[in-house]
Every structure is written in structure tokens, then in C-alpha cells.
Amino acid sequence: MLETDLYQPVKSFFENQGYTVKAEINDIDILAIKEDITIAIELKVKISLKLIYQVIERQKLVDNVFLAIPKNSYKSHRSSVKHFHLLLKRLNLGLLVIDENRVEIVFEPNHYDFNKSKSLNKRRKEKLLNTFNNLNSDPNKGGSRGKRMTVYKQNVIKIACLLADKPGLSPKDIIEETGVLNTQSILQKNFYGWFQKSSYARYLLTQKGLEEYKKYG
Known part of the structure; x- marks a missing residue:
């Protein structure tokens, strides 16, 4: 499919809403005008960063900007469509999807409510700040991939260091000495296989724990 194949369906779509529509007006693929409302529509068969640059430029000249893409291109990005x-909503851009002669408005340009977005993600922010505040020093290297120090791993190491020095402690004893409030959960889940019970509610390090905790000493 070519960009020109998208033109007629989009032109007809806006004309049916009372707009006067013309193509290639000062580098804008389609310009639609009704009374004092101006809309720019950029036609593209593939999604790219260059396309985003173009539609942002159009926002300087008109009231609203739509990106129009064919349905097959839209479907090919299904894994990242969310x-x-x-991205488009945060940039106050609209999205049209064209399937042969049918035009679907996925969403219209609207002012993005950043406060609402932050409110909906309040718990995620709390988790972010909790991780930042509870991670000792700065143990990870920015931009790195693979294993990273987490608050959970850090707490496992704290418990392991204590049990290496004082084997046979209870979860209550460990909490009092380390301040790790989720000690009971860490010991029960034993994600890394470092801990074992020595008797009722008393814990020791496994051989694996004895060997591995030293790497972080």
C-alpha cells in the first residue's frame, strides 16, 4: 500500500463531516478546514520516529493533528501498540486507521492529563521511591544489563550475614537485629536457596548460602 492509497478514504471521511479538504498544502499531506477549525493529517504506511517529528511540526500551524496509517501496519505493531x-496521547495527537475505504478514529487529539496519569500510577511511584530509599548506597551501574542488586536481594544478604555470625536465630530475632521487616517471607520463600530450618522457627544458612553470601561481604 502507498500513502496515496490512504488519501481518498481520509478525504471522504472528513468531507462527510463538513470539512473542505485539500492535499499537499505546504508539505502537509492533508489539510481539512471547517469554519475556524484546522486539522492536519499525515499519511504514512509505516510508523517511525521521523513520522513523530513531522506531526509535532504540524502542531505549530493547526488546531489538531492526526496520524493516519493502514490497518496492516497498525496490526504489525500490536505488541507495542499500548x-x-x-506516546501519541501525551503529544496530543490523534490516530486514524484505514482499512481499504473504511476509516476508524482510534482516538482524537486531546489534552493529556498528566495529573490523572500520576494519580493512577500512585502505587507504582510509591514502590519506586521505596526502592530508592531502601537500597543501600548505589550498588548498580547505570545502563548495565543482567543481574542487579535489588532491595529484596539486599535484605537476603543482611539476613545471611547475620545467620553466618549467629546461626539458629528466629525470624523475630533477625528482625530485631537487621530491621528487615519481611524476614518471615524471605525465609519461607527462600528464593535463592540460602536458608534452612534447624528446628522449629530457627534458621541456618545452607551450604549454598554459606558460599554465596561471602561474594557480597
């Missing part, structure tokens, strides 16, 4: 939608 993020694509979020």
Missing part, C-alpha cells in the same frame, strides 16, 4: 498510543 506504548504507541500513550
